[in-house]
Amino acid sequence: MKSVVDGAATRKARWEREVLEPALKKSPERKGPFTTISGRPIERLYSAEDCAAIDYDREVANPGEFPYVRGIHPTGYRGKLWTMRQFAGFGTPEETNQRYKDLIAAGGTGLSVAFDLPTLMGRDPDHPLSLGEVGKCGVSIVSLKDMERLFDGIPLDDPKITTSMTINSPASMIFAMYLVVAEQHGADWKKISGTIQNDILKEFIAQKEYIFPPRQSMRLITDIFAFCAKEVPKWNTISVSGYHIREAGSTSLQELAFTLRDGLEYVQYGVDAGLDVDDFVPRLSFFFNSHSDFFEEIAKYRAARKLWAEAMKNRFGAKHPRSWQLRFHTQTAGVSLTAQQPYNNVVRTALQALAAVLGGTNSLHTNSLDEALALPTKETATIALRTQQIIAHESGVTNVVDPLGGSYFVERLTREMEEGALQYWDTIDGMGGMVEAIERGYPQKEIAEASYQFQQAVERREKTIVGVNDFVQTDEKPIEILYIDDTTADLQLQRLADLKRTRDNDRVRRTLEALKAGAEGRDNTMPLLLDCVRAYATVGEMCDALREVWGEYEEVPII
Amino acid sequence: MSQKIRVVIAKPGLDGHDRGAKVIARALRDAGMEVIYTGLRQTPEQIVSAALQEDADVIGLSILSGAHMHICPRVMELLKDKGLDDVQVVIGGIIPDVDIAKLNGMGIKGIFLPGTPMQQIIDFITANVRARV
Numbered sequence: 301m302k303s304v305v306d307g308a309a310t311r312k313a314r315w316e317r318e319v320l321e322p323a324l325k326k327s328p329e330r331k332g333p334f335t336t337i338s339g340r341p342i343e344r345l346y347s348a349e350d351c352a353a354i355d356y357d358r359e360v361a362n363p364g365e366f367p368y369v370r371g372i373h374p375t376g377y378r379g380k381l382w383t384m385r386q387f388a389g390f391g392t393p394e395e396t397n398q399r400y401k402d403l404i405a406a407g408g409t410g411l412s413v414a415f416d417l418p419t420l421m422g423r424d425p426d427h428p429l430s431l432g433e434v435g436k437c438g439v440s441i442v443s444l445k446d447m448e449r450l451f452d453g454i455p456l457d458d459p460k461i462t463t464s465m466t467i468n469s470p471a472s473m474i475f476a477m478y479l480v481v482a483e484q485h486g487a488d489w490k491k492i493s494g495t496i497q498n499d500i501l502k503e504f505i506a507q508k509e510y511i512f513p514p515r516q517s518m519r520l521i522t523d524i525f526a527f528c529a530k531e532v533p534k535w536n537t538i539s540v541s542g543y544h545i546r547e548a549g550s551t552s553l554q555e556l557a558f559t560l561r562d563g564l565e566y567v568q569y570g571v572d573a574g575l576d577v578d579d580f581v582p583r584l585s586f587f588f589n590s591h592s593d594f595f596e597e598i599a600k601y602r603a604a605r606k607l608w609a610e611a612m613k614n615r616f617g618a619k620h621p622r623s624w625q626l627r628f629h630t631q632t633a634g635v636s637l638t639a640q641q642p643y644n645n646v647v648r649t650a651l652q653a654l655a656a657v658l659g660g661t662n663s664l665h666t667n668s669l670d671e672a673l674a675l676p677t678k679e680t681a682t683i684a685l686r687t688q689q690i691i692a693h694e695s696g697v698t699n700v701v702d703p704l705g706g707s708y709f710v711e712r713l714t715r716e717m718e719e720g721a722l723q724y725w726d727t728i729d730g731m732g733g734m735v736e737a738i739e740r741g742y743p744q745k746e747i748a749e750a751s752y753q754f755q756q757a758v759e760r761r762e763k764t765i766v767g768v769n770d771f772v773q774t775d776e777k778p779i780e781i782l783y784i785d786d787t788t789a790d791l792q793l794q795r796l797a798d799l800k801r802t803r804d805n806d807r808v809r810r811t812l813e814a815l816k817a818g819a820e821g822r823d824n825t826m827p828l829l830l831d832c833v834r835a836y837a838t839v840g841e842m843c844d845a846l847r848e849v850w851g852e853y854e855e856v857p858i859i
Numbered sequence: 860m861s862q863k864i865r866v867v868i869a870k871p872g873l874d875g876h877d878r879g880a881k882v883i884a885r886a887l888r889d890a891g892m893e894v895i896y897t898g899l900r901q902t903p904e905q906i907v908s909a910a911l912q913e914d915a916d917v918i919g920l921s922i923l924s925g926a927h928m929h930i931c932p933r934v935m936e937l938l939k940d941k942g943l944d945d946v947q948v949v950i951g952g953i954i955p956d957v958d959i960a961k962l963n964g965m966g967i968k969g970i971f972l973p974g975t976p977m978q979q980i981i982d983f984i985t986a987n988v989r990a991r992v
Binding site: 421428429430433548549638673674748751755759765767768855857859 | 872873874875876877878881882884885886888896898899900902924925926927928929930953955956957972973974976977978
């Protein structure tokens with residue numbers, strides 16, 4: 301092996317002397333800087349000696365083999381394509397229900413629910429902070445009644461169409477509603493599958509849709525782990541998310557490091573709550589961003605699989621291969637889309653989607669071209685889905701497993717991402733864990749700094765954004781966008797008033813009291829929430845009950 | 860010596876996406892302004908009261924959720940009630956074209972959409988800020 305490496309080193313030195321230097325003298329390189337979008341310096345050329353320290357069999361291995369750098373499936377996408385799961389939700393449950401039916405008719409293979417801000421924040425439409433927000437950024441779900449409308453005519457027991465729900469602080473409440481609707485459809489909880497995002501740590505770190513303090517929030521999550529291990533064994537109980545960390549301005553490396561460290565925190569809390577690692581870890585999944593720097597993103601996904609596999613095996617002693625295998629969803633980077641020359645966003649999204657596919661994503665959302673302006677229209681949402689179908693069926697990249705495996709550059713970058721993430725883990729471990737690091741504002745500070753540095757680089761035009769700080773066009777015509785008016789808010793307010801008049805309010809009160817008592821003690825909150833949901837308690841009422849017991853989190857803003 | 864321009868940066872409504880608010884807060888501070896960031900989920904009442912307390916020359920609202928047509932009129936009305944008509948209000952975020960004229964009509968002239976260079980915002984504020992007495 302050594303002689304091969306020496307040979308490679310000699311080859312590179314000779315090439316530099318005999319080929320590169322004369323070429324540079326004749327025509328120097330562009331000014332650069334040659335860095336990834338995250339600011340990581342990139343060499344001119346990677347060759348054999350850059351990967352000499354990597355032991356292929358032990359540290360990369362073939363697809364389907366530990367530590368899964370090249371993917372968790374031996375057949376890659378030759379077996380099963382990724383799930384084309386488009387995130388959608390707006391206005392009333394009926395409007396969103398129609399969009400889902402359109403997406404399924406257009407060949408979408410999974411559903412993904414976007415909720416509006418009042419739902420995400422556990423507020424009913426009649427709360428003062430809900431003013432102007434009902435149905436705007438997603439669908440408004442107030443009680444079980446709305447969940448029944450949302451999934452009307454969509455078979456929840458069909459294993460071909462699974463549903464993912466982007467819900468965090470009120471994840472248990474919304475999940476309980478889903479379970480009751482599934483029951484109404486005649487589905488067996490033991491057989492249904494789907495995902496709730498349920499990742500509160502990244503809310504404290506990045507997206508800021510928190511309600512309760514960190515430790516109580518973690519309790520809700522471990523309650524779900526325990527409940528699902530027994531009652532809904534195929535449900536993906538959490539989607540540990542880097543997407544929002546990246547959107548908040550982190551680098552690719554920070555996204556990788558913080559997200560996986562969040563994952564370790566959930567596993568640790570589960571273990572501390574008395575669960576066996578192999579009973580709940582196989583149901584954990586991940587959610588990453590796909591930003592514009594093609595190779596850095598691919599390296600991130602490959603490193604993620606390795607980091608997770610090794611941490612589960614070595615740090616937690618997981619024995620089941622399913623506990624080692626990191627499965628993930630990807631969404632292209634919303635933050636990379638520009639309001640200027642919006643059609644260019646189709647190209648950005650296609651490249652980002654390709655990076656996710658070459659990184660081995662298990663499921664994918666592609667953004668629509670108009671998302672720097674508004675929620676997508678039906679037409680732009682269709683183009684976004686078509687982008688995935690073109691990659692899947694026309695580009696040929698799905699014919700071979702991990703086509704970039706063995707690329708000197710990709711393997712080396714994968715290694716660097718892994719090492720960088722391990723350094724971040726050391727720092728966070730040194731603080732006592734991720735909850736402690738968040739309480740100290742550590743990841744928040746790191747991200748705020750990275751986002752400011754990136755903005756400065758854009759201002760100085762060191763980083764080019766086409767149509768924004770270069771190649772600007774002044775004669776742009778506005779494009780048609782989806783405009784959400786206030787009729788949703790009016791309707792949802794009316795429905796809320798009707799609900800409170802017609803339901804059994806005594807039963808609601810009793811179930812909410814039982815929830816509070818359970819929250820004060822150590823009872824699993826899921827069965828208590830199912831009782832509340834069946835009584836048609838609202839999301840706001842259930843969250844208020846827990847607010848009374850646990851209080852609310854307030855952050856110290858870090859600029 | 861001229862006094863520093865005082866800016867309250869606020870995130871009204873339920874949205875927590877604060878990247879823009881924080882980046883602009885830091886850019887204005889680096890440009891020599893005195894910046895007070897209110898943090899998340901401020902009602903129009905809280906924002907105006909912060910502006911009053913801080914003797915702000917400028918209020919910068921960051922709104923991405925689509926709630927601007929409810930929040931902005933309320934802020935402008937409260938400013939008028941408190942006699943703070945000369946406080947300059949600027950917005951950054953996702954604002955559909957059709958709403959821009961309406962917001963201009965309320966007296967909000969500085970509306971900054973995604974991709975606006977920081978310098979443009981700094982220049983706008985400096986050029987349009989009230990004269991301090």
